[in-house]
Amino acid sequence: MIDHYAWRGGREVMLRFGPETGPVVMVALPLFEEANRVRALAVSVCRALADRGVASVLPDLPGQGESLVPLQDCTLSDMQDGFHTVCEVMRTTGRLPFCVSIRSGALLAPPAMPHWCLAPQDTTDLLRHLRRIQQAGNLHRVPETTGPIAGNPISAAFLGELAAPETAPAPVTRTLRLNGDPAEADRHVAGNPLWRRAEPDNDAALAQVLAADIAAWIASCAG
Numbered sequence: 521m522i523d524h525y526a527w528r529g530g531r532e533v534m535l536r537f538g539p540e541t542g543p544v545v546m547v548a549l550p551l552f553e554e555a556n557r558v559r560a561l562a563v564s565v566c567r568a569l570a571d572r573g574v575a576s577v578l579p580d581l582p583g584q585g586e587s588l589v590p591l592q593d594c595t596l597s598d599m600q601d602g603f604h605t606v607c608e609v610m611r612t613t614g615r616l617p618f619c620v621s622i623r624s625g626a627l628l629a630p631p632a633m634p635h636w637c638l639a640p641q642d643t644t645d646l647l648r649h650l651r652r653i654q655q656a657g658n659l660h661r662v663p664e665t666t667g668p669i670a671g672n673p674i675s676a677a678f679l680g681e682l683a684a685p686e687t688a689p690a691p692v693t694r695t696l697r698l699n700g701d702p703a704e705a706d707r708h709v710a711g712n713p714l715w716r717r718a719e720p721d722n723d724a725a726l727a728q729v730l731a732a733d734i735a736a737w738i739a740s741c742a743g
Contacts, residue, residue: 525579527605529598533586534606537566538575543616543738545569545576546607546633548625551599551646552672554715555584558622560722561714565620568731574738575615579606581628592673596627596643596681603628618738623715626692634741636694636734639701639713647682650674694737696730707733 521536538544547562549555566576580586582602583594607630610617618636619629626640641649650669697705698713711726 523577525602525606525609527582527602529582529589529602530587532580532582532602532606534577534579535563535566536575536577538570539573540575541615542573542575543618543742544610545574545620545734545738546603546610546617547576547578548603548619548621548628549578549581549584550623550625550641550715551584551627552624552650552669552674554623557717557720558714559585560720561727562622564722564724564727565731565734568727569735572731572735574731574735576620577606577610579603590673592675595675595678600628604630607633616742618734618741620734629692634693636696636737637692638696638730639698639715640692640695643682643684647679650679650682693741694733696733709733 523534523536524531525534526532545566547566549559549562562578566578569576579602581599582589583591583599589598607617607619617633619633621629621635621637621640623639624641624646626635626637627643627646629635629637653669695705696707696709697703698711699708701708709726709729711729712721712723714721714723
């Protein structure tokens with residue numbers, strides 16, 4: 521179902537899946553070009569959760585997806601505010617929200633919300649990734665202006681937030697990573713790193729594995 525939510529900067533679209541009662545998974549896509557590459561996977565996970573009786577919400581963030589807010593006018597704080605707002609909307613309906621994030625979507629998670637993440641990125645990792653794309657020589661030098669990075673008109677203010685000393689990130693309750701990723705995780709699973717693909721793609725088998733893990737995690741949290 522297509523729905524909307526209002527935040528301080530306007531009105532954004534969100535997709536809702538599954539039952540109208542019970543806990544609800546709030547899905548945070550990665551930022552910028554990776555959001556397009558993994559959106560089909562996220563939708564498949566949401567549909568697989570619905571088959572398991574678990575509801576989910578996939579919101580567009582300010583400056584991304586169908587948002588009417590220009591990306592060059594957005595900051596990380598704007599995106600966090602948008603995601604936190606839609607989480608609070610679900611909470612006020614009496615439903616218990618859980619955050620599920622992919623990659624840099626982990627930066628959007630509300631601090632007090634149970635948080636499941638696939639291959640999380642922190643601000644340093646994201647900035648390094650953007651600088652690598654931009655082929656800048658100095659990771660921590662933020663220019664006064666910036667051109668598009670991978671086709672995204674990211675503002676100097678946004679990059680400045682990423683380069684600022686990082687505050688304590690929202691705690692992650694459970695972390696999954698793909699096989700071949702040496703970083704620590706609660707579980708490693710087989711799958712394709714779709715965020716590295718040149719074009720958007722999907723992985724139906726991975727979606728089923730992720731949905732099953734998320735549903736079991738929610739059940740354990742509720743217990």
